[in-house]
Amino acid sequence: MNNSNQTLTIKEQLQACRSKEETFKTLVTLSKTLPRLSSEEKTEENxxxxxxxxxxxxxxxxxxxxxxxxxxxxxxxxxxxxxxxSLVEGKSIADIQQIDLKAELAELNLSSYLTSSRTNGVLAILEKIQATKQ
Incomplete structure (x- = not known):
């Protein structure tokens, strides 16, 4: 794996992308860093x-x-x-609720990938992240 990007934050990596193709490649590279969930964790509840x-x-x-x-x-x-x-991991719920996640995401050059149906999904993810009850 290429570690030259490890020193840049994820936000910096995405902001450095100058084209839709570059953003796509960066997202695919980032996707490989996300640990897979087990089939037992892939429940309806989750x-x-x-x-x-x-x-x-x-x-x-x-x-x-x-x-x-x-x-x-x-x-x-x-x-x-x-x-x-990357915006919320390891933070308290109070800190997470202070973050304008929609504004933060807008700064990541993702808009060209977030179709209206994907945007609804992302908003559902943000709601679940900021919810006070599990």
Whole structure:
């Protein structure tokens, strides 16, 4: 695996993309860094409703800090999940609720990939991330 991008944050990597193709390649590369969920974790309860692709999101809380595991059957969505989770992983629910996730995502050059149906799915993911109850 090419580690030259490891020093750049995910946000910086995506902002550095100058074309739709470059953004796509970056998302596919990022998708490979997301650990796969087991078939036991891919439950209806963990499935995010409203996504065009199948997306599963597990939210765990430990000492007030949230940790996320996610997966999708679509490579592009897996890359988008990596980008989203990079904004919230290891933060408290209070901190997560202070973040304007929609504005943060808008800065990541993803709009050309978020069709209206994908955008609905991403919004459902953001809602689940920011929900106070599991």
């Amino acid at each position: 499935k995010v409703k409203g996504c065009e692709s199948a997306v599963w999101l597990i939210v765990e809380e430990s000492n007030g800090i949230r940790h996320f595991n996610a997966d999708s059957d679509a490579k592009l969505m897996r890359g988008v999940l990596v980008a989203i989770l």
